[in-house]
Amino acid sequence: MGIVVACAGCRRRRICAPRVREICRTGLASVWHFLTRRGWLWCHLGGGALGIALGTLQFATQRWRKQVWVHRWVGRAYFAGMLVALFGATALIVTSPAPMAIRVAFAATEAAWLVVAALGLVSIRRGHLGRHRRWMMRAYLVTLAPVVFCIALYAAVVAGMAPSPATTATLLWASWPVPLLLHAVASGSADARGQGARLGAAPAGTGIARDAG
Numbered sequence: 325m326g327i328v329v330a331c332a333g334c335r336r337r338r339i340c341a342p343r344v345r346e347i348c349r350t351g352l353a354s355v356w357h358f359l360t361r362r363g364w365l366w367c368h369l370g371g372g373a374l375g376i377a378l379g380t381l382q383f384a385t386q387r388w389r390k391q392v393w394v395h396r397w398v399g400r401a402y403f404a405g406m407l408v409a410l411f412g413a414t415a416l417i418v419t420s421p422a423p424m425a426i427r428v429a430f431a432a433t434e435a436a437w438l439v440v441a442a443l444g445l446v447s448i449r450r451g452h453l454g455r456h457r458r459w460m461m462r463a464y465l466v467t468l469a470p471v472v473f474c475i476a477l478y479a480a481v482v483a484g485m486a487p488s489p490a491t492t493a494t495l496l497w498a499s500w501p502v503p504l505l506l507h508a509v510a511s512g513s514a515d516a517r518g519q520g521a522r523l524g525a526a527p528a529g530t531g532i533a534r535d536a537g
Contacts, residue, residue, distance in 0.1 A: 364419075367412025372470060374405030379464040386457065399460075403441065406467065410434050423489040429496035436500050437466040458511070465503040473499040 378401050385395040413434055417427050444459030476495045481487055 364412045364415040368409050368416060369412075371405045371407070371409030371412060372467075375402055375409055375467050376471070378402040378405060379467050382460070382464075403445075406437065406441070410437070423493075425493040426489055426496065429493045433466065433469050433496065433500055436469075437463060440466055461507065462504055465507055466500045468503070469496075469500040472503060 378398055381398050382395065382402060385391070385398055388394055413430065417430050417434075420427055440459055441463040444456050444463055447453075447456035447459055473495055476499065477487060477492065480491060480495065485491060
């Protein structure tokens with residue numbers, strides 16, 4: 325579907341080179357194969373859209389301390405929607421005529437979401453709230469991987485790159501590790517600043533504590 329978006333954008337801008345146009349025609353023709361499996365396609369698209377919407381809502385409800393049940397039920401619905409999306413995606417991958425590199429890249433994205441979401445679920449079951457929030461943020465970033473992939477593919481085609489199987493697979497592989505890496509760097513930087521602020525305030529508090537003792 326990302327190829328469809330990218331090619332449509334190029335057609336509007338009229339910037340496709342002949343080779344890119346040919347690849348776009350091939351990609352658009354392959355989309356027909358997806359349309360012959362509408363059930364799996366709608367499972368994937370519907371569940372994914374629900375997951376993105378409910379994942380966003382989760383961040384708004386996580387601080388509703390008086391209505392914790394809302395956050396819990398939204399979280400359960402988020403997991404259910406994503407499992408439906410993964411079920412549809414798995415069926416599409418298994419029956420897809422796409423090159424193996426692309427199918428493996430899609431499957432890796434599925435596996436990444438399952439791992440980080442499972443770690444988030446285990447964390448909250450064990451009462452580790454902070455760890456749960458970190459893992460669920462990572463799960464949401466992986467949830468957004470298809471959106472990141474479509475944007476990256478569109479940008480690549482607009483830049484004149486042909487959406488070849490190798491390019492498509494590379495962008496798929498980058499669509500979730502790169503956001504996770506950026507999030508890890510940003511979180512580490514924020515933690516370091518917070519720790520530095522606490523250490524800067526520690527000597528005064530420590531001295532008072534020692535005098536009192």
